[in-house]
Amino acid sequence: MKILLASSEVYPFSKTGGLADMVGALGRALVKAGHEVIIVTPLYRGIQAKYPALKKVDWEFDLPLGWRRIKAGLWELKRRREATIYFVDQPGYFDRAGIYLENNLSYADNAERYIFFSKCVVNLARYLPWRPDVVHVHDWQVALVPVLMAHEKGAGWGNPPPACLTIHNLAYQGIFPGEAFELTDLPLEYFQPGAVEYFGMLNCLKGGIAYADLITTVSPRYAREICTEELGCGLDGLLRQRQDRLIGILNGVDYSEWNTNKNKHLPKAYTVGRLAGKQVNKLELQKQLGLPVSEAIPLFGTISRLAEQKGVDIQLGALAEMLNTNMQFVILGSGSPEYERGYRDLARRFPDKVSVTIGYDETLAHRIEAGCDFFLMPSRFEPCGLNQMYSLRYGTIPVVRATGGLDDSVVDWTQNAAQATGIKFFDYSARSLARAIRKSLVLYNQTELFKQCQKNAMKADFSWDKTVEEYLKAYQSIQGLK
Numbered sequence: 001m002k003i004l005l006a007s008s009e010v011y012p013f014s015k016t017g018g019l020a021d022m023v024g025a026l027g028r029a030l031v032k033a034g035h036e037v038i039i040v041t042p043l044y045r046g047i048q049a050k051y052p053a054l055k056k057v058d059w060e061f062d063l064p065l066g067w068r069r070i071k072a073g074l075w076e077l078k079r080r081r082e083a084t085i086y087f088v089d090q091p092g093y094f095d096r097a098g099i100y101l102e103n104n105l106s107y108a109d110n111a112e113r114y115i116f117f118s119k120c121v122v123n124l125a126r127y128l129p130w131r132p133d134v135v136h137v138h139d140w141q142v143a144l145v146p147v148l149m150a151h152e153k154g155a156g157w158g159n160p161p162p163a164c165l166t167i168h169n170l171a172y173q174g175i176f177p178g179e180a181f182e183l184t185d186l187p188l189e190y191f192q193p194g195a196v197e198y199f200g201m202l203n204c205l206k207g208g209i210a211y212a213d214l215i216t217t218v219s220p221r222y223a224r225e226i227c228t229e230e231l232g233c234g235l236d237g238l239l240r241q242r243q244d245r246l247i248g249i250l251n252g253v254d255y256s257e258w259n260t261n262k263n264k265h266l267p268k269a270y271t272v273g274r275l276a277g278k279q280v281n282k283l284e285l286q287k288q289l290g291l292p293v294s295e296a297i298p299l300f301g302t303i304s305r306l307a308e309q310k311g312v313d314i315q316l317g318a319l320a321e322m323l324n325t326n327m328q329f330v331i332l333g334s335g336s337p338e339y340e341r342g343y344r345d346l347a348r349r350f351p352d353k354v355s356v357t358i359g360y361d362e363t364l365a366h367r368i369e370a371g372c373d374f375f376l377m378p379s380r381f382e383p384c385g386l387n388q389m390y391s392l393r394y395g396t397i398p399v400v401r402a403t404g405g406l407d408d409s410v411v412d413w414t415q416n417a418a419q420a421t422g423i424k425f426f427d428y429s430a431r432s433l434a435r436a437i438r439k440s441l442v443l444y445n446q447t448e449l450f451k452q453c454q455k456n457a458m459k460a461d462f463s464w465d466k467t468v469e470e471y472l473k474a475y476q477s478i479q480g481l482k
C-alpha cells in the first residue's frame with residue numbers, strides 16, 4: 001500500500017510530545033511491513049542544518065489562503081528502511097524558535113500556519129505522481145485535510161483516496177475565531193455545525209471528525225471515553241454519531257529507540273536476565289542529580305509536559321505528604337509556569353529528596369526511565385501515554401491512574417499479583433495517589449515480589465509489529481468506500 005502520513009511533528013526532526021514519537025514510529029513500522037510511506041511535515045528551524053542530506057524537490061506550492069496566495073518549497077529526505085520525509089518549506093511560518101509557541105505564548109497566526117500546511121498536504125495528495133492509497137492525518141493541525149479533500153472531490157478531483165484521522169488528544173482542537181474560516185477558502189456551507197463551525201468559531205478537529213472516512217484514537221479505552229460527556233471535550237455528540245467509524249488502537253513502542261541494552265544514553269546496559277545493571281543506572285542518576293546516593297532508597301520519577309492533563313495538582317499534593325517517608329523523587333519537565341514553580345517549591349522544601357529539572361532533555365529522559373524504581377503518571381486523562389510503556393521496558397514500575405491508555409497498558413498489582421506490571425489508582429485525588437505511592441513502598445520492601453513485577457513489566461510487548469497490523473486492517477476497511 002502507499003500511505004501518505006501528515007503531522008505537525010515527527011521524531012527525530014521535531015518533537016513536543018508523544019505525537020512525534022508515534023508518527024515517526026508508525027512510518028518506520030509500515031515500511032518494515034513492506035509498504036511505501038511518505039510523511040509530510042513542516043521544515044522547522046534547524047532541521048536543514050542537522051540533516052544535510054535533504055534534497056530540494058522540484059515542486060512549488062502557490063496556494064490561496066484567504067485573500068492572499070502563499071508560496072512554499074519542498075524538501076525530501078530519503079532514508080534506508082525508513083519512510084521518506086517531505087518537508088514543507090515556508091520560512092515565514094516555520095523558521096521560528098518554537099513549534100507552536102514561544103515564551104509560553106501560542107503564535108498568534110497558528111490558524112494561518114496550519115491551514116496553509118493542510119492545504120500543502122492536500123495539494124501533494126492530489127498532484128503527486130506517487131498516488132497514495134490512503135491519507136492519514138494526525139491531530140488538529142492537519143484535521144482540515146479530510147474536509148478540504150471532500151471539497152476538492154466536488155471540484156474536479158474525481159477519486160480522492162480515503163482519509164483517516166487519528167486523534168492523539170481531544171483536548172486540543174484548533175479552535176479559532178470565526179474569521180479564520182476565510183483562510184480555508186471553503187464555501188460558506190462548510191461553516192455550519194455539521195462541519196467546522198463550533199459556537200461561531202472555527203474548529204479544525206471537529207471538521208476532521210465530521211469528514212474523515214475513519215477516525216482512530218490511540219487506545220481502545222480512550223475511544224470509549226471520548227464518546228462520554230466527561231471526556232468528550234464538547235465533541236462527544238459528534239463522536240457518538242460517528243461511532244461506527246471510530247476505533248481505538250493502542251500505540252506501539254519503538255524498541256530500537258527505547259531499550260536498555262543498546263542505548264547510548266545509559267551509563268550501564270541491562271536486560272531482564274541481567275537486572276543488576278539497573279542499579280548502576282540508579283546510583284549514577286542520584287549522583288548526576290545531586291541526591292544522596294543509595295540503592296536502598298526507593299526512587300520515583302516523572303517525565304512530562306507540565307499541563308493540567310498530566311495530574312500535576314494531585315502529584316504535588318501527594319508528594320508533599322509522602323516525601324516525609326524514606327523516598328526520593330526526580331522530575332524532568334516543562335510547561336505551565338505555575339506548575340514549574342510548584343515543583344521548584346517542592347525541591348526547596350525537600351532538598352535532599354527531590355530533584356527538579358525544568359527543560360527538555362532526551363538523554364536525561366532515558367536515564368530517568370532507567371534509573372528509577374517507580375514511574376509516576378497520575379494523569380487526569382491520557383489518550384495513550386508512552387512513558388508508562390517506556391517504563392515497563394526499563395523495568396521501572398509504573399504507578400498510574402486508571403484512565404485511557406494507562407489503563408489499557410498496565411496490569412495492576414492488586415487485581416492480578418502474578419501478572420502485575422504496575423500499580424493503578426482510580427480516584428482523581430491527591431489522597432488516592434498518596435495511597436498508591438504507599439502501596440509502591442510496600443511492594444519495594446517485598447524484594448521477590450518487586451523483582452517479579454519488574455520482570456513481568458520488561459517482558460510486556462507493545463511492539464509496533466502488532467500495532468501496525470491493526471492500522472493496515474483499518475486502512476483496508478476504508479478502501480473502495482469512495
Ligand code: ADP
Pocket residue numbers: 016017018019021303304305332333334359360361362365384385386387388
Ligand atoms: P504527551 O504526548 O501527552 O506529552 P506521552 O507520554 O505520549 O505524552 O509522550 C511524551 C513524550 O515526550 C515521551 O517520549 C517523553 O519522554 C517526552 N518528553 C516529555 N517531556 C520531556 C522532557 N522535558 N524532556 C525530554 N522528553 C520529554
Ligand code: GLC
Pocket residue numbers: 017018019022168169218251382383384385386405
Ligand atoms: C498525545 C497524548 C498521549 C499520547 C500521544 C501519542 O500527546 O497526550 O497520551 O501517547 O499523543 O499518541
